[in-house]
Structure formats: structure tokens, C-alpha cells
Amino acid sequence: MSTATDTMNEQERRPPGIKLTEQQLRARRARSIAIALALGAFVLLIFVVTMVKLGSGALSGDDYMRPVQTTK
Amino acid sequence: MSITLARAEPSIAGVGDYIELMKPRVMSLVVFTALVGLMVAPGHVHPVIGFVALLCITVGAGAAGALNMWYDADIDARMARTAARPIPRGRITPGEAAGFGFTLAAFAVVTLGLLVNVLSAALLAFTIFFYVAVYTAWLKRVTPQNIVIGGAAGALPPMIGWAAATGALALEPVLLFLIIFVWTPPHFWALSLYRSDDYARAGIPMLPVVAGEHETRRQILFYTLVLAPLGVAPWLLGYTGPAYGAAALLLGGILIALALRVRKEREGHRASKQLFGFSILYLFLLFAMLLIDRMPGALFGSFA
Incomplete structure (x- = not known):
């Protein structure tokens, strides 16, 4: 009897949670991978643009933030 | 007074659902017209900067599409053409779509402003605002001129491309x-x-x-x-x-x-x-x- 009561108490003490289905787990994993890839791509983009701007003389003030000189 | 809170179901939305939310077909025409604006502009643009500009315009267009689907979920569910979109189909909740759209819009505008120039970023922000607030939330439901005035949002990408290349109009x-x-x-x-x-x-x-x-x-x-x-x-x-x-x-x-x-x-x-x-x-x-x-x-x- 005491064992049954202990089990009930144990269940009550356990924090409420959501058990994900297989489909929900798969979808969450796919979304996580996509976010990680997007974040990685963004970091790479910032790195490449930084290199381009430095390479084009950003340190001397001639960067691509300024309008391009028109050739027409 | 008691308030009943509905428990949110864990999302089953896949990556494809989020891509669909960005209206890829509309996005492709936006990207193409922006590319033309960028390419026909005088002067030279570094290919990386040109790529960043197009990427930001693409993401901005996708954000506008997601926000449109968020706001229009009720009418999308009543139309055969749009009933299979991710929100009416129950794949993505309106809140998730709104969060996705606003986040992408902020990212696209800020990145364009910081990496390319402020004028193109301002135009992109205005385009997203015009499409979501002026066309979707206001004109679409009240006047048959919705598509005439709202068309301005779809017409702006070549100007954004030009502005990205030259910093001027x-x-x-x-x-x-x-x-x-x-x-x-x-x-x-x-x-x-x-x-x-x-x-x-x-x-x-x-x-x-x-x-x-x-x-x-x-x-x-x-x-x-x-x-x-x-x-x-x-x-x-x-x-x-x-x-x-x-x-x-x-x-x-x-x-x-x-x-x-x-x-x-x-x-x-x-x-x-x-x-x-x-x-x-x-x-x-x-x-x-x-x-x-x-x-x-x-x-x-x-x-x-």
C-alpha cells in the first residue's frame, strides 16, 4: 500500500513536461540544423565582407559604404 | 475571474514550411528585378557587396511574404488558391510566422544598412512596411484599388538594387x-x-x-x-x-x-x-x- 502511495507522490512531484512525438522531434531537429546553417552562413558573410572592405582600403577610408563613383 | 490558457502544441513545422512562408515564387521575381536595377546602375559594385545587397533584398521580400501570410491567415483559409499555405494548413502558428517575419525583416534591413548603404536599407524597410502595413493590413480589405496602390511595394526592388549600387537615385x-x-x-x-x-x-x-x-x-x-x-x-x-x-x-x-x-x-x-x-x-x-x-x-x- 505504501509503495502505491509513494509512486503516486513520485508522479505528482515530477515536473510537468511535454513528450514530443517522433514527427515533432524530427521537425525540431531539421529546424535546428537550418538555424545553425543560417547562423554559420551569416558569420561567414560578415567575415568575407570585412575582408573585402579592408582589402579595398577601408582602413584608409575608401570603403564601400560610400556611393560608388559614377562612370557615365 | 478565471483565465484558461491553451497549451501550445510543439511545432511540427519543417524547413520547407518556412520557405513556403516566404513566397519563393514572388521572391524570385523580386530578386530578378532587383538584380537588373543593380546591374544597370552606373559605376561598379564589388561582387561580394552586390551579392549581399541581393541577399538582403531576397530575405526582406521573404519577410514581407511571411508577415503577409501571418496577417492574412483568416482570408487565406477561405480561398482555394491559398488554403494550402502553412498557417491555414496548421503547420505553422500565426505567432511563429509573425516572429519569423519580423526577425528576418530586421536582419535584412540592418545588414543591408551596415554592409551596403543606408539609402538602400531605408528603401527596403519602406518596401516591407508598405507591403505589410499599407497593402496587406489596410488597402487589401477595403478598396478595389488595393492592387493599384499596393503594387508600389512590388515595384520598388529595382530602385533598391540601383540605390545599393550607387547610393543615390x-x-x-x-x-x-x-x-x-x-x-x-x-x-x-x-x-x-x-x-x-x-x-x-x-x-x-x-x-x-x-x-x-x-x-x-x-x-x-x-x-x-x-x-x-x-x-x-x-x-x-x-x-x-x-x-x-x-x-x-x-x-x-x-x-x-x-x-x-x-x-x-x-x-x-x-x-x-x-x-x-x-x-x-x-x-x-x-x-x-x-x-x-x-x-x-x-x-x-x-x-x-
Whole structure:
């Protein structure tokens, strides 16, 4: 009897949670991978643009933030 | 007073659902017209900077699409054409779509502003605002002129591309804006002619629903007659060569002929469907010709 009561108490003490289905787990994993890839791509983009701007003389003030000189 | 809180179900949305939320087909036309604006602009743009500009415009367009689907979820569910979108289908909740859209919009605008220039970022922000707040949330549900005024949002990408390349604006990008702006009403009204039941069911005051088919066909012809000369204008004003002018004349002529058939059509919507299909080809070919016309001088410039 005491064992049954202990089990009930144990269940009550356990924090409420959501058990994900297989489909929900798969979808969450796919979304996580996509976010990680997007974040990685963004970091790479910032790195490449930084290199381009430095390479084009950003340190001397001639960067691509300024309008391009028109050739027409 | 007791409040019952609904427990949120864990999402089953996949990556494909989020891509669908960004309206990839609309995005492709936006990217293409922005690319043309970027390429025909004078001066040189570093390929990486040009790529960043196009990426930001693409993401910004996707954000606007997601926010449109978030706000329009109720009417999307009532229309056959849009009932299978991720929110009405229950794949993505409206809150998730809103969060996705606002996050992407902020990222696109801030990145464009920091990495390219402030003018193009301001134009992108205005485009997203105009599409979501002015067209989607306001005009779409209240006036048959929704598509006329709202068309400005879809017409801005070439100006953003130009601004990204030069940091300024000129008459040429305004002309590109006008071409898409005037192209939008006949394009969408041709579609709405054979989808008017759908729009009526959803309570959207599209022109065929409010003013009838006869008036819609008349207005389609009117806008097409304005569009065809506008399409030729870049050549007439000396911005392009004769090859573009010839193509614009030919394409404009076909468009007018189709609009005349729509005007005369009494039964069925064969001519409307043809006009809708050709209008996409018209815009694509016109902008492709602009690109080809400028190719020797418009290739992404030196790496200097």
C-alpha cells in the first residue's frame, strides 16, 4: 500500500513536461540544423565582407559604404 | 475571474514550411528585378557587396511574404488558391510566422544598412512596411484599388538594387519602378477575373467582385495601353539600345493584343489566363533585355 502511495507522490512531484512525438522531434531537429546553417552562413558573410572592405582600403577610408563613383 | 490558457502544441513545422512562408515564387521575381536595377546602375559594385545587397533584398521580400501570410491567415483559409499555405494548413502558428517575419525583416534591413548603404536599407524597410502595413493590413480589405496602390511595394526592388549600387537615385530606376507599378494591375486583375468567386468568398473587394467583369476588362486594357509605351520609354529616352526598343515594342504589342482579347471575351476566361501567363513572361523578358543591353558595361566591376 505504501509503495502505491509513494509512486503516486513520485508522479505528482515530477515536473510537468511535454513528450514530443517522433514527427515533432524530427521537425525540431531539421529546424535546428537550418538555424545553425543560417547562423554559420551569416558569420561567414560578415567575415568575407570585412575582408573585402579592408582589402579595398577601408582602413584608409575608401570603403564601400560610400556611393560608388559614377562612370557615365 | 478565471483565465484558461491553451497549451501550445510543439511545432511540427519543417524547413520547407518556412520557405513556403516566404513566397519563393514572388521572391524570385523580386530578386530578378532587383538584380537588373543593380546591374544597370552606373559605376561598379564589388561582387561580394552586390551579392549581399541581393541577399538582403531576397530575405526582406521573404519577410514581407511571411508577415503577409501571418496577417492574412483568416482570408487565406477561405480561398482555394491559398488554403494550402502553412498557417491555414496548421503547420505553422500565426505567432511563429509573425516572429519569423519580423526577425528576418530586421536582419535584412540592418545588414543591408551596415554592409551596403543606408539609402538602400531605408528603401527596403519602406518596401516591407508598405507591403505589410499599407497593402496587406489596410488597402487589401477595403478598396478595389488595393492592387493599384499596393503594387508600389512590388515595384520598388529595382530602385533598391540601383540605390545599393550607387547610393543615390535617378530617373532610370524610377522608370523601372513605373513599369512594374503599371504592370501590376492588369497582371493581378487578369488572375482575379477567373478567381473572383474565391475573392468574393473571402470578402476581398477585388475589382471584378466590386465593379464587375466588364469594368475589370476595360481597366485591364487601359493599364496595358499605358504599360506598353512605358516599357519602350527606356529606349526612347536613350537609356538603352535599339535591341531593347525592338523587344519592348514587340512584347508590348503582344500584351495589348491579349488585353484586347480579354476586353472582347464574353464567355470563359481563356484570354484572361493567357494574359496572366504572358504578363509574367513580359516583365521577365523586358528586364532580361535591359540586362543584356547593359551587359558589356554592367558586369560586376573590378575587384579594386
